[in-house]
Amino acid sequence: MEPVHPEFVPDADLDRDEMEALQCDIADAAVFEDDFEFDPERVCADRETGQRALVETDSSSDGGPVVVGVDQAFLDDDRAVSALVALQDGEVIERAHAVAPTEIPYIPGLLSFREGGAILAGFRELSVEPDLAFFDGSGRIHFREAGLATHVGVTLDLPSIGVAKNLLCGRPVASTDGLSEGERVGIEANEDVTAADGTVIGHAVQSRQYDSPNRYINPLIVSPGHRVGAETAGDLVLACSAGYKLPEPTRLADQYADDLKGEIAD
DNA sequence: GCGACAG
DNA sequence: ATCTTGTCGC
Numbered sequence: 001m002e003p004v005h006p007e008f009v010p011d012a013d014l015d016r017d018e019m020e021a022l023q024c025d026i027a028d029a030a031v032f033e034d035d036f037e038f039d040p041e042r043v044c045a046d047r048e049t050g051q052r053a054l055v056e057t058d059s060s061s062d063g064g065p066v067v068v069g070v071d072q073a074f075l076d077d078d079r080a081v082s083a084l085v086a087l088q089d090g091e092v093i094e095r096a097h098a099v100a101p102t103e104i105p106y107i108p109g110l111l112s113f114r115e116g117g118a119i120l121a122g123f124r125e126l127s128v129e130p131d132l133a134f135f136d137g138s139g140r141i142h143f144r145e146a147g148l149a150t151h152v153g154v155t156l157d158l159p160s161i162g163v164a165k166n167l168l169c170g171r172p173v174a175s176t177d178g179l180s181e182g183e184r185v186g187i188e189a190n191e192d193v194t195a196a197d198g199t200v201i202g203h204a205v206q207s208r209q210y211d212s213p214n215r216y217i218n219p220l221i222v223s224p225g226h227r228v229g230a231e232t233a234g235d236l237v238l239a240c241s242a243g244y245k246l247p248e249p250t251r252l253a254d255q256y257a258d259d260l261k262g263e264i265a266d
Numbered sequence: 267g268c269g270a271c272a273g
Numbered sequence: 274a275t276c277t278t279g280t281c282g283c
Contacts, residue, residue, distance in 0.1 A: 072273075074274060106274070108271035115273070115274095137272045147272065168272045192270090215282065221272080 001123050004157040010116030012103030019113055023146035026154050035227040036159040038065035038131040045242035046090040064089045065131040069249025072115050073257035078102050082122035083257035087249055096125040097260050109143050112151035119152055134249045138162045139225035141170050141202040144194050149225030160225030161233045163250055167221050176219055179206035184234050203234045207241040
């Protein structure tokens with residue numbers, strides 16, 4: 001698929017100020033509430049739950065929503081590999097990838113300008129029309145409410161969700177320690193975020209947890225990218241989780257990215 | 267100057 | 274993100 005908003009395509013040649021200004025425009029264009037056509041109840045992690053959903057909804061003629069997981073790996077020479085894995089009813093239906101140079105270094109808050117090019121190139125290679133995308137990083141949980149998931153989601157006008165392993169900014173409304181599987185804690189805007197103080201911009205989501213041992217798994221940091229509300233974003237991530245910390249689309253994209261890195265290793 | 271920060 | 278063996282625990 002191609003960008004719907006060419007003016008938002010990340011340009012690594014911009015000044016820092018210009019990048020930040022573009023992010024503000026993107027945040028204005030972003031929709032942080034549910035605004036999609038697919039049935040969220042039909043988004044699933046694996047074939048088993050997928051088949052169950054098919055039976056329960058009795059809508060087996062058409063396929064469920066197509067969810068694509070996106071991740072990147074880096075080559076030793078300033079090039080990034082984007083890996084996309086598309087799933088439908090819990091099964092992989094397509095994989096796509098692209099390689100692109102990383103023009104700038106990693107700068108907290110400007111991640112999309114480093115990895116966005118490779119990601120959009122990857123989407124260009126994807127032939128199926130996705131209903132939803134999971135990105136590795138933040139969406140609305142960002143200084144200017146325009147993290148990687150929001151930037152790419154708005155540019156493609158594709159419903160998207162940011163799935164990060166660490167918190168970039170904002171403040172948890174309660175302790176995020178000791179959460180049980182399936183639980184979540186809101187992340188609200190503070191002085192570091194452009195949103196009004198107290199606005200819930202995402203959640204710490206416990207997608208997986210050990211039963212009781214003295215071992216512990218940290219929660220995922222989930223936030224709306226585009227056309228998905230904070231609560232629904234958490235619901236969808238949990239719906240796509242299948243016994244691993246990362247939701248299936250993201251986990252498989254991670255794997256695919258690693259494979260590609262090894263194969264392309266010129 | 268100090269602190270803080272996705273991948 | 275990336276460099277990497279063993280190791281703890283179910």
